[in-house]
Amino acid sequence: MNLLLLPGDGVGPEIAAATRRVLEVLAETCGVPIAIEERAIGFASLAEEGTTLPDAVLERIPQVDGTILGPVSHFDYPPREAGGINPSAALRTHFALYANIRPCRSRAGLGILRKPMDLVIVRENTEGFYSDRNMHAGSGEFMPDEDMALSIRKITAKGASRVARAAFALARTRRNKVTAVHKANVLTLSDGLFLREVRKVAAEFPDVELEEVIVDAAAALLIRSPDRFDVIVTTNMFGDILSDEASELCGSLGLGGSINAGDDICVAQAQHGSAPDIAGQGIANPTSLILSAAMLLDWLSSPAAAVLEAAVEDVLDTPATRTRDIGGTLGTAEFGEAVCSAIRRL
Template sequence: MKVVLIEGDGIGPEVTAAACRVVRAAGVDIDWVRADAGLGAAERYGEPLPEQTLDLIKHHRVALKGPCTTPVGKGFRSINVRLRQGLDLYASLRPVRTLPGIKTPFEAVDLIVVRENTEGLYAGLEHQVVPGVVESLRVITRTAADRIVRFAFEQARHSDRHLVTFCHKADVMRLSDGLFLECARAVADEYPFIRFDEKPIDNVCMELALDPTKFDVLVMENLFGDVISDLCAGLVGGLGVVPGANLGTRYAVFEAVHGSAPDIAGKGLANPIAVVRSAAMLLDHVGERAAAARVERAVARTLEAKVGLTRDLGGDGNTASITDQLVKNLGS
């Protein structure tokens, strides 16, 4: 089986190498097809997301991606946004659950954030009206709204979940979020066996801070999803332990959702858990469900044992030591 591997920037090569080692130890034989994206690609090709990288993903259909650096307020446009739009990866899937050995304010958090990935303010339609005034267009279409809500209900159906909460601000953005809410209600009618709730996004933020265990599947537009998915990651230990996937009808890209951490790049200190768990999602996606479950169990055992953990996880280990423990715990 061939899968595209984008190592990314900063700590990307280190954490993706750890993930590849864990996948191999789990007994899955993957031929990793390396592709470039990020600052290194920009230096080599004059383009941070070369066309040949997109072509490789289109050919092989599935990719594992490390973090890529995006300059703030200058330079090239976000590689993640371009990947999602170029491959029509319309659904961002972020499972968030409490992990053993990580102290957090809440126990038994187990929810999924589903984010529309191609529209909203992140459509990138901005222009300067006059000097000092910039206008950004927020795009919501019935087609995209319908398919992301339907995706959320299908996720609930296939993962034995019983509540889908649609997050909106239709009281203020009456046309755009009004259309989205109308679509959500119509799709919900097709799934009478799954409860449906609709909440303003500010209420959702407050309720997540008070008791995130009441939520099951959350679905929302692009900008809201960007914020809420990171907020939810913070409920269970942060971006270093949460996996992510970007899914479309034909293609799938699995990625760690944290940054490239250039300050520790090359020092062997990076925590690979997020990309290892993203690789587990990839395994599940391609039908290697037993191996995916083994990887998740190895992560849980490693965190619970507190041996070899990196500094951000409260240990004094490094990338190599935590990867050693993950591989060891695959067989226990």
């Protein structure tokens, strides 16, 4: 299989190198041919090609089997006119990667949770406050005058319906429960529409329970009773925030895998940002990107996905082979090597 690796900014190149090494060892050990091609995006391509998202990358994505995207420092990018495009948002919109799928589960001895968590957040990925109508035209924000800024929160029946279907189909492979997280008590029209579509899809899945929880309560319930959740379906920004909360509760932002999935294209992407505060030190936890790569392999129906996931779990189980963010001492590359050893051993 052909994979495209886009390292990104900040800790991106460090965790991408660890992920690449792990995939190469996985390919060798499992006898699965994986060819990895790397291209620059972010500040690296801005310096070389004048844009953080070169057209050649956009053209290549549909030609490969899957893409692995490192985190990007888009908050520091120059304006669009000067080549600053947020690759993360642009790819999601351009390729209709409508479902951002973020599993999160507690592991013994990690995180501050006192109850088990094993859930998946399925986040609508192309609309809400982050809808990017056209990657060259800007997001759904504008300023009628210099003292007023407006953000459009776009919700469509089509967007809500397709992400809801992804969530219900996923729940069927798990514990048959979907929680729709919303703020329809205030955002009556937009979240009202979201809920209307979720309920319609729920009717197609009578074996899956639907519950509805308001987002502020959901944030609290993730801490109080995380075990009540199986699959959460929600709009873009709510899912963005809740998935970081869930990951951190389980130990670190550096732990959660994530894919951006459309009907035909999948982009694996770490849950976290470019972590500029620790970039260049070789200490970032590469687990999130490695598990995202495992999710991509699973999306591609590769049996190597389960091997990779088991290897990561094996390494995380042992306090001596953890990275610093979760109380260990290993650096990024060393953690990657520990995963490689586990792949060979398992």
